[in-house]
Amino acid sequence: MRFVLVSSNQRKIDELVLLLKPEFDIEVRKFEYPELKLDDPCEISMAAAKMLASRLCKPVIVEDSGFFIQSLNGFPGTCTKYVHTRIGNDGLLRVMKGVKSRACFYRSAVAVCSPGSAPLCFFGEEEGRVAEKASGVKGWGQDAIFIPKGKKKTYGELGHSGFHLFRQRAVERLKAYFASRRK
Numbered sequence: 001m002r003f004v005l006v007s008s009n010q011r012k013i014d015e016l017v018l019l020l021k022p023e024f025d026i027e028v029r030k031f032e033y034p035e036l037k038l039d040d041p042c043e044i045s046m047a048a049a050k051m052l053a054s055r056l057c058k059p060v061i062v063e064d065s066g067f068f069i070q071s072l073n074g075f076p077g078t079c080t081k082y083v084h085t086r087i088g089n090d091g092l093l094r095v096m097k098g099v100k101s102r103a104c105f106y107r108s109a110v111a112v113c114s115p116g117s118a119p120l121c122f123f124g125e126e127e128g129r130v131a132e133k134a135s136g137v138k139g140w141g142q143d144a145i146f147i148p149k150g151k152k153k154t155y156g157e158l159g160h161s162g163f164h165l166f167r168q169r170a171v172e173r174l175k176a177y178f179a180s181r182r183k
Contacts, residue, residue: 003112041066063108089134096130108170109170124168
């Protein structure tokens, strides 16, 4: 099956192409598009996929993700990019100063849609905790402050074999869905 992958984030494009091939034929279009400001990344990615499928007249795939800190009621959530460009990881760590409960999770929502059809969403999560200080230069975004469950180092220190586990889980669900439909 062929999809147009739309994103303005080259790192996300590279990661998704790696995860989607060879099962899917991917055409990449790198540009920004309007996104709804909602708490649920599935709602955001499905709305974007529906709009882009109609606009491009082709089946599309988009991904939205967020970084959710439980003691901050899910902040920054789907506003991760906005918060990162405004206060960065140092700002998030200042907000977390003195907070004992550091549980957090990443959530990825991969949506697909063909023109005139309803969008489908597949999500993946990865639990972890917010580090006390930023560490490591691998990855991007909150990778320097996210310690995956069962690990002692941040994603920024560990790297992640070319992809993030939460995004991989979402793509695996998408692949399983389409594999089951081919039977």
